[in-house]
Amino acid sequence: MEIEPILTLALAGATLGVVEGVKPGPLLTMVFRETLSGGFKAGLWTAAAPIFTDGPLIIVSLLAAGWLATNPLALLIISAAGAIFLAKMGVDCFSIEPPNPEAEPTNTADSFKRGILTNLLNPNVYVFWFLIGGPLMALYVEVEPLAPIAYALTFLISIILTKTIFAYSLDRMSGNISHKGYRTALNICGILMIGFAAAYTYQAYDLLGQI
Numbered sequence: 001m002e003i004e005p006i007l008t009l010a011l012a013g014a015t016l017g018v019v020e021g022v023k024p025g026p027l028l029t030m031v032f033r034e035t036l037s038g039g040f041k042a043g044l045w046t047a048a049a050p051i052f053t054d055g056p057l058i059i060v061s062l063l064a065a066g067w068l069a070t071n072p073l074a075l076l077i078i079s080a081a082g083a084i085f086l087a088k089m090g091v092d093c094f095s096i097e098p099p100n101p102e103a104e105p106t107n108t109a110d111s112f113k114r115g116i117l118t119n120l121l122n123p124n125v126y127v128f129w130f131l132i133g134g135p136l137m138a139l140y141v142e143v144e145p146l147a148p149i150a151y152a153l154t155f156l157i158s159i160i161l162t163k164t165i166f167a168y169s170l171d172r173m174s175g176n177i178s179h180k181g182y183r184t185a186l187n188i189c190g191i192l193m194i195g196f197a198a199a200y201t202y203q204a205y206d207l208l209g210q211i
Contacts, residue, residue, distance in 0.1 A: 005140050005147040012136070013154035020128075020155075021162025026086055026196045028163060030118045033089070033189045034111040035167045036174075036182060037096045042111035043167025049115030050159055053125065058152045061134025062141070072210040075123050079207065082121030083200035086193045089114065093190030123203060 021028075027049065035043030119125055133155075137148035177185070 009151035013151035017158025040171035046115035047163035053119035079204035087197035090193030
């Protein structure tokens with residue numbers, strides 16, 4: 001067992017996980033949306049989505065790192081589906097009511113599903129793992145088989161922890177947010193999601209020229 005490549009990829013995974021965790025994007029916006037509408041548990045389950053989306057992609061990307069680069073049609077389909085889903089979630093933000101402390105707890109399973117769908121329909125996730133993460137792990141797998149595992153684990157742990165911290169912080173602030181503040185925050189989430197949907201639509205249109 002060679003420790004140096006394991007530590008190198010573990011550090012790379014943790015760093016990239018934090019970067020992806022704090023970077024504005026559809027999943028982080030969904031974490032905010034679910035936390036605002038359903039509390040910390042809803043936000044936590046949404047933040048956990050990468051376990052079930054990035055996890056399988058890590059394995060697939062090791063086996064087919066170059067496939068996506070030569071198949072723009074796959075990215076086009078993912079981009080178009082993602083645009084539709086995010087547009088719907090964005091529009092819904094304008095009609096979500098702030099959480100009522102006396103109401104029944106939100107079904108966190110629904111938040112979890114929305115988090116998974118958000119990540120699965122994000123073409124950037126596929127680009128990252130197939131064109132960056134996969135080749136990087138493949139480069140080290142011959143040197144030390146445990147190094148890619150260290151990279152994958154530290155990435156998943158750090159990205160989930162980072163988004164969970166955002167959800168927790170937002171939930172702790174919720175007691176000081178007025179009804180108008182909630183509505184404003186949810187409206188901002190809606191606008192951001194529609195913006196991401198527009199970006200996905202443009203990406204799909206751009207990919208048409210490559211088919």
